[in-house]
Amino acid sequence: MTDLPEGPAGLHQRVLTWYDDHARVLPWREPDASPWAVMVSEFMLQQTPVARVLPVFAAWMDTWPTPAGLAAASTGDAVRAWGRLGYPRRALRLHGAATAIVTEHGGEVPSSLEELRALPGVGDYTAAAVASFAFGQRHVVLDTNVRRVLARSLTGVEFPGASVTRAERDLATGLLPDDEPTAATWAVAVMELGALVCTAATPRCGSCPVSDLCAWQRAGMPAYDGPPRRGQAWAGTDRQCRGRLLGVLRDAHEPVHRSRLEAVWSDAVQRSRCLDSLVHDGLVARLSADTYALP
């Protein structure tokens, strides 16, 4: 399975010790951080770097310290508070999750993987992360950092594949410490190693606690030779157009006339399509034939 000279225990020990010495101090990792705080952080961290999440997270928790608080707010307030974190549909999903927590779970963030997974915006990763980080449970927490660490250290390739495979999940499962609290710490520790040392672009192998037993390292750090990892186009796309349109509404605190939306995107066909999609998504409200606002 893992083909480790010392067995998994050696790997655990090294990574856990490294984490003890190098873990970042983050608000959602404080001992008094609530499950709700952990959940909010996980939503915000989906595809958004820690540095940009920190200030928005602080303001968000100050405004809505509980799920009930957010559920009582309008979705428009949530979208505005989301600021420029990107992927604003996450703000709607977090609002939806808060609403479901109030109506179906008595206002308390549920602790079971199945109940978490059923909330809007919560997929396999986020459900496992909240169950593990907030409730100390033993689960495979497989994010992009963990996948990269396992790909390199155990599989011996520079990058993991496009999607999580059964073999990958089995590998991570076999690596999970038996003890529940240790498994929870292991989950966050491997993730942190991927975030700080085993990074995508320029890994700091000289500072890595497992570099001497890393399969990729021992193979001579062979360059990635899998299928091209396509980046996402941006200039001129609907995503850019939607971002511009929503930005106007987010920065305005009164309904906006369509002329102000026309001013930020010249292609009328695309602009109209994007505005319709924003309304369809619930990110924008059409107040009249020619005025718009956040919902």
Add this chain to the structure above:
DNA sequence: AAACCGTGGTG
């Protein structure tokens, strides 16, 4: 299953 969904920092 592949495409889509924002934004800004970085080497």
Add this chain to the structure above:
DNA sequence: TCACCAAGGTT
């Protein structure tokens, strides 16, 4: 400079 990338989820 400009691809690449960042604690994914949904369809």
